[in-house]
Amino acid sequence: xxxxxxxxxxxxxxxxxxTIVSDNATRGADQGREPDARFTMANERTFLAWSRTxxxxxxxxxxxxxxxxxxxGVPWGRSAIATPLILLGAVLPVLSYLEWRTNQRAIxxxxxxxxxxxxxxxxxxxxxxxxxxxxxxIYSRVTSP
Amino acid sequence: MSGDRxxxxxxxxxxxxxxxxxxxxxxxxPGDDDPGRARERTDLAWTRSSIAFFGLGxxxxxxxxxxxxxxxxxAGVTWLLGHAARPGNQRIASRRVLVVTVAVSALALxxxxxxxxxxxxxxxxx
Numbered sequence: 382x383x384x385x386x387x388x389x390x391x392x393x394x395x396x397x398x399x400t401i402v403s404d405n406a407t408r409g410a411d412q413g414r415e416p417d418a419r420f421t422m423a424n425e426r427t428f429l430a431w432s433r434t435x436x437x438x439x440x441x442x443x444x445x446x447x448x449x450x451x452x453x454g455v456p457w458g459r460s461a462i463a464t465p466l467i468l469l470g471a472v473l474p475v476l477s478y479l480e481w482r483t484n485q486r487a488i489x490x491x492x493x494x495x496x497x498x499x500x501x502x503x504x505x506x507x508x509x510x511x512x513x514x515x516x517x518x519i520y521s522r523v524t525s526p
Numbered sequence: 527m528s529g530d531r532x533x534x535x536x537x538x539x540x541x542x543x544x545x546x547x548x549x550x551x552x553x554x555x556p557g558d559d560d561p562g563r564a565r566e567r568t569d570l571a572w573t574r575s576s577i578a579f580f581g582l583g584x585x586x587x588x589x590x591x592x593x594x595x596x597x598x599x600x601a602g603v604t605w606l607l608g609h610a611a612r613p614g615n616q617r618i619a620s621r622r623v624l625v626v627t628v629a630v631s632a633l634a635l636x637x638x639x640x641x642x643x644x645x646x647x648x649x650x651x652x
Contacts, residue, residue, distance in 0.1 A: 422568040429571045432626050433578050439634045446641040450649035471634030478627040
């Protein structure tokens with residue numbers, strides 16, 4: 382029951398054309414030409430949220446270094462707590478920009494988004510800084526009451 | 527006949543007028559299907575980011591006016607970036623995201639130098 386004649390040939394040609402068109406669409410999107418605006422806006426909001434997180438880290442670090450009275454007997458204590466926070470505040474925007482760019486391209490291709498590394502980096506740094514702050518405070522209280 | 531009707535009346539299939547609102551939105555969050563709200567959320571995110579810079583600028587203005595004014599300028603630029611440019615244009619999107627990256631990182635680097643090499647502060651005592 383194989384179809385022959387002009388109609389079947391036209392159908393086959395149609396199928397081929399559709400395949401070519403969709404291939405071209407994929408190739409065009411590969412260069413990030415027409416991504417879905419809702420996804421790119423969500424991507425941008427995520428970037429902005431990381432920027433604000435960075436800003437909060439910098440503000441927290443500055444407050445510790447400038448507004449907190451020095452720890453008794455631990456002159457380097459404030460700097461030791463503030464420096465990793467501010468350093469993370471300097472690095473996070475760059476990492477988050479690179480992630481934004483990667484995601485932007487993935488959205489253009491219609492590809493899956495990779496898993497973000499940033500939450501892990503943030504969680505580890507904050508945990509280490511919190512433990513360091515507790516250690517400095519306890520040490521200061523014990524050695525110079 | 528009426529008995530059958532009474533038995534099936536409580537079923538939701540019989541009453542399309544009071545269906546659950548989720549039926550119109552297959553997505554998890556109804557707002558996600560609406561580009562208008564996505565745009566509004568993005569505008570608000572830019573406003574929030576601008577306010578974050580603004581608050582920091584005002585706080586620093588009290589202690590060091592010379593450092594506060596550039597931060598207030600960044601707040602203004604952030605607000606303009608969020609509201610003047612329309613999302614969708616890839617080149618503009620890339621530029622304005624880069625501007626925020628540079629602004630936050632530069633601020634962090636200045637703070638880092640201030641913390642490591644600046645004069646030690648006595649802190650605020652109650």
